[in-house]
Amino acid sequence: MYFSTKIIKNVLNTSIMKWGKGSCECYPKYKVLSRYCMQKHSSDNIFIDFHGNWPETEKSVFLNEMRVLPNFLSNEEEAQLLDEVEPYLKRLRYEFDHWDDAIHGYRETERKHWYPHNRKTIQRISDVAFNGQIMSYIHILDLDEKGVIKPHVDSTRYCGDTIAGMSLLSNSVMRLIRTDEKKYQQNKTSEDVDSSYRNQPKPSTINNFYADILLPRLSLYIMSHSARYNFTHEILANENSQFKGEKILKTRRISIICRNEP
Numbered sequence: 001m002y003f004s005t006k007i008i009k010n011v012l013n014t015s016i017m018k019w020g021k022g023s024c025e026c027y028p029k030y031k032v033l034s035r036y037c038m039q040k041h042s043s044d045n046i047f048i049d050f051h052g053n054w055p056e057t058e059k060s061v062f063l064n065e066m067r068v069l070p071n072f073l074s075n076e077e078e079a080q081l082l083d084e085v086e087p088y089l090k091r092l093r094y095e096f097d098h099w100d101d102a103i104h105g106y107r108e109t110e111r112k113h114w115y116p117h118n119r120k121t122i123q124r125i126s127d128v129a130f131n132g133q134i135m136s137y138i139h140i141l142d143l144d145e146k147g148v149i150k151p152h153v154d155s156t157r158y159c160g161d162t163i164a165g166m167s168l169l170s171n172s173v174m175r176l177i178r179t180d181e182k183k184y185q186q187n188k189t190s191e192d193v194d195s196s197y198r199n200q201p202k203p204s205t206i207n208n209f210y211a212d213i214l215l216p217r218l219s220l221y222i223m224s225h226s227a228r229y230n231f232t233h234e235i236l237a238n239e240n241s242q243f244k245g246e247k248i249l250k251t252r253r254i255s256i257i258c259r260n261e262p
């Protein structure tokens, strides 16, 4: 199935799907996208651009373990979340000082208690991505327009096998590059696993396979199991932010990220 750039633009520019509790409604005009909802495991996926020589088995596992739900949020839900988090974020400075850090040009906070309308949105993530088992602290990451998230693998010490993130304010491209599969698996002893929160192996796209993931504003991504541990993930800087040949402009982006317990 071939998806044209016109369809990708439609996803980026219009609210065409509404996600309810674990299901979605698609307007009839966008039948082709409704197939995405029905066939999330199909080997073509409009939000994933595969590069390099992927073994077929890895590809089908990956399609189950890296999912993008477009328009998970409505514009109103996005505005309500922003109203709640902005007053806290505004008190912080963007961190640009440490180029070695996995994230550059960001500020962040955590939140446990949410206004009731936003709590409902968090509960939807909990139901869709975690079978109701979510960590109580939710991570809010505000990336400046010039900010980048460099390739890293999250440590298995601090959270479980799944992370789910909503993208507010901006579209962006996340890149997942295949890395050393043994090093970052769960349940390793302390000598095997780096103790830092984010490990930064040096992944290469040469003689390797990787995937670019389009994260439209208002979407939710769910990354789990091998997509988390066998691949680094990063958010591309504007200089190389493109998807299927289309430039994807990243402006200021706030992600609200839920995790499960290790």
Ligand SMILES: O=C(O)CCC(=O)C(=O)O
Pocket (backbone or CB within 6 Å): 141, 149, 154, 165, 198, 233, 255, 257
């Ligand atoms: O902003 C995101 O969606 C990804 C965040 C991330 O990679 C991290 O917190 O380790």
